[in-house]
Amino acid sequence: MQVSFKTRNKTLIAEIEGELDHHTSVEIKDKIDKEINRKQYKNLILDFTKLTFMDSSGVGVIIGRYKNIQKRNGKMLIVNPNPQVNRIITISGVHKIVPVFSDMQGALEEI
Amino acid sequence: MQVSFKTRNKTLIAEIEGELDHHTSVEIKDKIDKEINRKQYKNLILDFTKLTFMDSSGVGVIIGRYKNIQKRNGKMLIVNPNPQVNRIITISGVHKIVPVFSDMQGALEEI
Amino acid sequence: MHVNNEMKVEFLSKSSNESFARVAVAAFVSQMDPTVEELADIKTAVSEAVTNSIIHGYENTMGYVVVTCRIIGDTVEIIVEDKGKGIENIELARQPLYTSRPELERSGMGFTVMETFMDEVEVESEVNKGTRVRMIKKINGSR
């Protein structure tokens, strides 16, 4: 698992590579939270293009970050989840509060 | 596992894809032996380019085919094993009786 | 019913074994020629049950998680067991969004995911004895 960051004005783009389960979630949360606090970003885009697997631990990670972003009156979006990840997002209702975009271009225009 | 065949005059080229262990060896032997008998090939080239794994069961398969080819006064060669497969071939001494070539061109020139 | 093949894997309740459990079950089930989606469903359900044993069953203590896998015709049966603290109210635990550990950012969606991805999910549990989750799925495969 690996998290890498890009920025666009007040938006942090976090690209998560590999698998998001309970084991990796601890490090993922920590890295994203630190980065957001360090530069006081307002919005967060989770780029799931390279995410190969996610279980309900990922739902906790998304909702937790969503709460933080809400406090900043920011927006949060998900980009390009694979079919397995997308099903978890749909089953859990996450897509109703964190919109899902199939490509980064669309997400950046939304923010 | 999959075996596919090509021919060059009296030479049968058997390309083995996947893993060669005790489980898959039965089918691999059977397919190669049937093909050799069907068209009475003299020489055999084992193309290992797509072979991802081999254990000592593969040594048995190679030696067994070598004995059949010897009876026909033919030649047998191995082409392009990966490092793991090559170590099995070396440890077992197979390379001393069945020469190993890094590319098909060289093997075809030898035959 | 005739069991065509069977395996059992036992491992310490370390979170680094969650991915190991998924790979082991997937490698075993792959002999049934499942579709990519069926295999992803199974990996996800196994991940949920194994994670629950590790976080909720054993909390921060060490214990063994046992995953049994049986192929019976075109059906796979997967049992995930722990000898951890058990579940007091199984009906409540299975409700979507219910979690006893919100402070760990658990979503309470684990059982819901298992139920969605598998054909049958049975939960047996006894407080201070442990928990046993039995899941069944028919594999239609790509044939």
Added chain:
Amino acid sequence: MHVNNEMKVEFLSKSSNESFARVAVAAFVSQMDPTVEELADIKTAVSEAVTNSIIHGYENTMGYVVVTCRIIGDTVEIIVEDKGKGIENIELARQPLYTSRPELERSGMGFTVMETFMDEVEVESEVNKGTRVRMIKKINGSR
């Protein structure tokens, strides 16, 4: 010695489980960050020992093969056990090219491969009781 992690996998003596055993051990050992070559060595040694239990230990009968894997510091210990027919003369069995089943085109190189790819190989066996192969390898990894 402190065991950092441990798993045990038990499966039927079916030849289709040979690849499953390799994948399960590889998935577990991968948390040690082995090099590609170290992982290939381990998969090959496991394949040899498990195949022996299936072909020689249980011949054509059904039984269970048990593979135990322990991570102790930078060392991995792998034990492959069967309750099959056992080995009468272990010294003879370990000799390169010795096989009791030449009719199956066995090469007699199984033990030699295990010894080459692992740092230590110990064999215990009792006729009609079973066989236990214990292998140890230090993982230097890519770090």
